[in-house]
Amino acid sequence: MPQSVSPEQRDSLLHTLQARFEKTASYHPHIKWRSVLDALEHAPDKLNALYAMENSGGEPSVVPDPEHPDQIVFMDCCEESPAGRRSLCYDQEALLSRKANPPKDSAAHMAGEMGAALLSEAQYRALQAVGDFDLKTSSWVQTPAEVRSLGGALFCDRRYGRVFTYHNGADAYYGSRGFRTFLIL
Numbered sequence: 600m601p602q603s604v605s606p607e608q609r610d611s612l613l614h615t616l617q618a619r620f621e622k623t624a625s626y627h628p629h630i631k632w633r634s635v636l637d638a639l640e641h642a643p644d645k646l647n648a649l650y651a652m653e654n655s656g657g658e659p660s661v662v663p664d665p666e667h668p669d670q671i672v673f674m675d676c677c678e679e680s681p682a683g684r685r686s687l688c689y690d691q692e693a694l695l696s697r698k699a700n701p702p703k704d705s706a707a708h709m710a711g712e713m714g715a716a717l718l719s720e721a722q723y724r725a726l727q728a729v730g731d732f733d734l735k736t737s738s739w740v741q742t743p744a745e746v747r748s749l750g751g752a753l754f755c756d757r758r759y760g761r762v763f764t765y766h767n768g769a770d771a772y773y774g775s776r777g778f779r780t781f782l783i784l
Contacts, residue, residue, distance in 0.1 A: 601651040601714045612650050613639075619660045623676065626729045627661045630671060635661060638671050638784035648714030648782050649673060655713065656681035657780060662729055664781065665721050671784040674718065674726050680736035680777030684709060687777065689739050689752035693769035706739040706778035715780035717741050720764055722781055723755045727762045732779075734758070739778045742769070 604612065613636070620632050639646055652659045657675035664672035675681065688694050690707035710717050718726065719741045726732060737756035746753065752769035754776055755762060 601647040601712070603647055604650045608650060609646060612646065612653060615653065616649065616659070619658065619676075623660045623729075626676075627663060630661055635671055635784065642784060644714070645782060645784055651713035652715055652780055652782065655683050657684075659780075659782065662726055664783075665725050666719060667783055673782045673784070674722065675779040675781075676726070676730070676732070677779075678732060678734075680733055680738045680775075680779065682777075685736070685777035686772050686774050687739075688772045689742065689769035690747075693752070697770045702772040710778060710780050713780060715782045718779050718781050720753060720755065723779070724762055726779070727757055731757055735775065737765075737773075737776045739776065740764070 617632055620635065649659055652673070652675060656677055658677040659673040660676040661671055662674040662676065664670070684706070687702050687704050687706045687709065688697060690705045694701055694705045707717060717740060718738070723738065723740050733756040737754045739752060739754045742752045746766065747769065750768055751766045753764055753766055755764050
């Protein structure tokens with residue numbers, strides 16, 4: 600789990616989140632900042648996860664989530680998959696099975712350490728509905744058990760004005776593939 604933020608880090612993060620919330624008002628027209636702030640005050644551990652998301656380049660903002668329509672959900676809204684979260688295989692099982700040249704970590708493990716989770720394919724598409732993301736990079740997404748049990752994993756990106764879902768071996772890693780996270784308040 601992420602470390603607790605200091606009072607100064609908390610204030611700076613809240614300022615950043617509020618400014619981004621206001622800048623991206625079209626993403627969440629029916630949610631007020633006061634509601635977000637109230638939710639954060641009732642779940643201070645979520646602030647630690649948001650700090651980890653922000654600190655790793657995710658630029659979290661509130662985005663409508665089809666899987667959690669009645670909740671406030673932050674998703675990584677950075678233009679490209681965060682640079683500090685790239686060159687990772689899908690999960691720890693894939694990392695441990697890698698015989699030669701293993702990456703430094705896995706996407707699922709890093710997301711968990713941040714206190715967040717990988718986007719699902721539906722969440723990734725919801726994110727893409729509010730903007731154009733991953734035009735040059737791609738992002739691992741939660742993979743169904745039946746795909747993962749066969750050694751595969753899913754990732755998504757936006758090319759040619761469309762959102763695509765692809766597959767790869769879960770142990771694969773590329774400099775342009777990272778991951779995006781979400782956090783429910």
